[in-house]
Amino acid sequence: MRSLKYVLNKIIKAKIQDNRKIIDRHYLLTLEPSTAITTPKPGQFYMLSVNNGLDPLLKRPLSVHNFLDGKLQFLYRVVGKGTDLLSSRVTGESIDILGPLGNGFTVSKTKQIILLAGGLGIAPIYYLAASIAGRKPVLIYGAGTKETLIYRDQIKNLGIETVIATDDGSYGKKGNVVTVLKKYLKDTSLPYTDHIIYTCGSEAMLKPLAEFASEHGIKIHAAMEQNMACGVGTCMGCVVKTRKGLKRVCKEGPVFNLNEIEWE
Ligand SMILES: Cc1cc2nc3c(=O)[nH]c(=O)nc-3n(C[C@H](O)[C@H](O)[C@H](O)COP(=O)(O)OP(=O)(O)OC[C@H]3O[C@@H](n4cnc5c(N)ncnc54)[C@H](O)[C@@H]3O)c2cc1C
Ligand code: FES
Known part of the structure; x- marks a missing residue:
């Protein structure tokens, strides 16, 4: 404590x-x-x-x-x-x-990195992208519409391969980031398991993403959110269920191996 x-x-x-x-x-x-x-x-x-x-x-x-x-x-x-x-x-x-x-992302030294940001998930993913630009990660970033995409130009200035998508097709590829990720992996020459995904987004995005990654043996780490009171591990107000028991988002997280999360 x-x-x-x-x-x-x-x-x-x-x-x-x-x-x-x-x-x-x-x-x-x-x-x-x-x-x-x-x-x-x-x-x-x-x-x-x-x-x-x-x-x-x-x-x-x-x-x-x-x-x-x-x-x-x-x-x-x-x-x-x-x-x-x-x-x-x-x-x-x-x-x-x-x-x-919290813990922050631990970056793989060997895998091809895919950064996946849904909506405001770009907040931490942008910082990660800027920090590891030299590792040539691929960024997939999506939002509902062109108007809700944040920072299109700044993201381009990161100088990394970027795929932008909108749900309504008003900018970039049409579809959500999970659909775009599936297509990207299908088209790339590297085996699925040579990739690692670092992501942040809504639970509605993370759940299908976790399922997809697990089906294909892809490692995936996500910055997760919960309502928080203390932020330092004392109140137990922010726990998530994992295969290894209850974990505090503020202390053991917010970054978790998504394959270990037990969704409600
Ligand atoms: C580790 C962590 C990092 C975060 N990073 C960001 C960030 O970079 N940018 C950002 O905009 N927000 C971020 N959030 C969410 C942000 O903390 C909440 O939106 C904020 O605390 C809401 O406060 P409020 O008083 O405005 O709203 P409240 O009146 O407290 O809540 C308004 C609504 O938002 C919901 N809500 C509150 N907190 C959360 C949450 N954590 N997750 C989902 N729904 C919530 C409530 O259930 C309610 O429906 C993060 C949360 C966590 C736990
Ligand atoms: S917010 Fe209190 S334990 Fe996480």
């Missing part, structure tokens, strides 16, 4: 350098920590105090979207009270952040 001292040591103040709307309900937050921080691992997250007062009391978890020149970036969607309050915070204000938390 984490000691209070451990948690307090991880809380730092950060100044909002920018908090801009990029598309409807989606914001890019850039924070300058008050002290130098170590480089977070892609897939790790921070708990952010969205407001200065006590309401809401609980911090909100957001994945690291980028870490540039000592500054942290988070890409978030407004879904409720906390993220709405966060979107109203302005440049120059200070907020408390706790992290980096």
Whole structure:
């Protein structure tokens, strides 16, 4: 169990350098920590105090979207009270952040890497893609429509092979990322099992993906989400069922071997 001292040591103040709307309900937050921080691992997250007062009391978890020149970036969607309050915070204000938390992605040294991002799953996957661009990963990124695709140009600038898809075909390939992945693997000359997938997206996307990967013997690791209270492993509020028992998303995760998840 984490000691209070451990948690307090991880809380730092950060100044909002920018908090801009990029598309409807989606914001890019850039924070300058008050002290130098170590480089977070892609897939790790921070708990952010969205407001200065006590309401809401609980911090909100957001994945690291980028870490540039000592500054942290988070890409978030407004879904409720906390993220709405966060979107109203302005440049120059200070907020408390706790992290980096969780395990992050461990990158294979031998397999062909496929990065798969559904919708806002691009938040941690973008950071992973930027960190391992030299390993020549293939990025498959999809959203509902052209309007909800985030960062088309920045993604192209990563200089890695990228397949973009939209459900309605308004941009890139038509279909969801799982369909696009199946076609990609069918067309490539490498055996399915020479690939490893790193992914983030909704449960509706992860479930069929896990089934597909398991059928074809493909390793797959996913950054998962659960509602969180403490973020540091003490409240047991964020557990998922795995073949190896209950695991805390904030502590043993958020990145899990997807083949080990027992879906409800
Ligand atoms: C490890 C981790 C990393 C995350 N990274 C990001 C990120 O990079 N960008 C981003 O936009 N969001 C991310 N989230 C989700 C984000 O934390 C929630 O959207 C946020 O806490 C909602 O707070 P709220 O007060 O606005 O909404 P609330 O009022 O708390 O909730 C509004 C609605 O969202 C649902 N909800 C709340 N939290 C979650 C969750 N974790 N998963 C699914 N549904 C949820 C609630 O059930 C409710 O229906 C992450 C969550 C986790 C656990
Ligand atoms: S949020 Fe408390 S144990 Fe994970």
